[in-house]
Amino acid sequence: MIRVGHWWYRGSLLQIAAAVFLLQAAPPNPGSQQAPPAPSQSTNKQTGSGVYKVGGEVTAPVPVDRPEPKYSEEARRAKYQGTVVVMIVVDTSGNVTDARIVRPLGLGLDEKALETVRTWKFKPAMRNGVDVPVRVLVEVNFRLFVSCRVPVAFAEMAGDDPNDLAWGRFPQDALNWWTQKGGVKDFPRICLNDRSSARYAVVSRNSSGADAMRIEVYQLAAGKIQSPALFVSKETTSGGHAFRDAVKYLDRETSKSR
Numbered sequence: 001m002i003r004v005g006h007w008w009y010r011g012s013l014l015q016i017a018a019a020v021f022l023l024q025a026a027p028p029n030p031g032s033q034q035a036p037p038a039p040s041q042s043t044n045k046q047t048g049s050g051v052y053k054v055g056g057e058v059t060a061p062v063p064v065d066r067p068e069p070k071y072s073e074e075a076r077r078a079k080y081q082g083t084v085v086v087m088i089v090v091d092t093s094g095n096v097t098d099a100r101i102v103r104p105l106g107l108g109l110d111e112k113a114l115e116t117v118r119t120w121k122f123k124p125a126m127r128n129g130v131d132v133p134v135r136v137l138v139e140v141n142f143r144l145f146v147s148c149r150v151p152v153a154f155a156e157m158a159g160d161d162p163n164d165l166a167w168g169r170f171p172q173d174a175l176n177w178w179t180q181k182g183g184v185k186d187f188p189r190i191c192l193n194d195r196s197s198a199r200y201a202v203v204s205r206n207s208s209g210a211d212a213m214r215i216e217v218y219q220l221a222a223g224k225i226q227s228p229a230l231f232v233s234k235e236t237t238s239g240g241h242a243f244r245d246a247v248k249y250l251d252r253e254t255s256k257s258r
Helices: 073-078 109-117 172-180 239-256
Strands: 002-004 007-009 016-023 062-065 080-090 096-103 121-123 125-127 130-132 134-144 150-157 165-167 190-193 200-206 213-221 224-232
Touching: 073 080, 073 172, 080 109, 096 109, 109 134, 150 239, 172 239, 190 239, 200 224, 200 239, 213 239, 224 239
Parallel strands: 002 016, 080 190, 150 190, 150 200
Antiparallel strands: 002 007, 016 134, 062 121, 080 096, 080 134, 125 130, 150 165, 200 213, 213 224
16 A cells, blocks of 8 residues: 555555555644745755755655565564665656665565665656655555464664664574474464564563573563563573573463453
8 A cells, every 4th residue: 555645545465465655754743834935945955965855845756666575585484574664765757766774674674675665666756847856755564464463573682771772683593493493383373573563572682691692571662662671581592592481471471361
């Protein structure tokens, strides 16, 4: 599905669906009654790179051809869902000439999102009737048609601040246990999501030893960590064992509240 202004366009439904949203960088406050700036005072000027921002005199580009992104095999095996936010530049021919990840998802989906948006075609943005290049944000949503009662996000913590996290990054041995050693199969109620739609966060962090680490479980509210931790694993050198213990905890505790 694509949203442009107040209009919605529904694409084909596939076994794996991806929705794309064209966003304006700074939507107006609904309660604000400020009049739009006069043409001579427009703030929608070119940036140093000669690219405009959408708004005021500058209209948004309209997508006309958007091939669906494909899932990475790693994300498919992990039953991982979520949203990649990408900053793109659409030139005066409607081509995407630059694409950069703003909010990553991980497990190969960032690369899939970039590969796909670079092939999209748009009706160019316009300013005073003339085609102009613009920079806009787009969301690429990766969704699997699977039931999920306990959506969980995962991240790495480098320091001591539980809100300073690298979302979508996790020890490889932990993900290997989840995808290849029975995690997905043995815990069907739990699935991996991005933080915007997850109820819990499973966070890996380095411990005192050089190779030691532990995994902590937090509740999430509006994508933000809620301290203190609900569960803290023992220090270990095996991310797979620690992740298994965290998943067992989540499965047991969420089953009690059913």
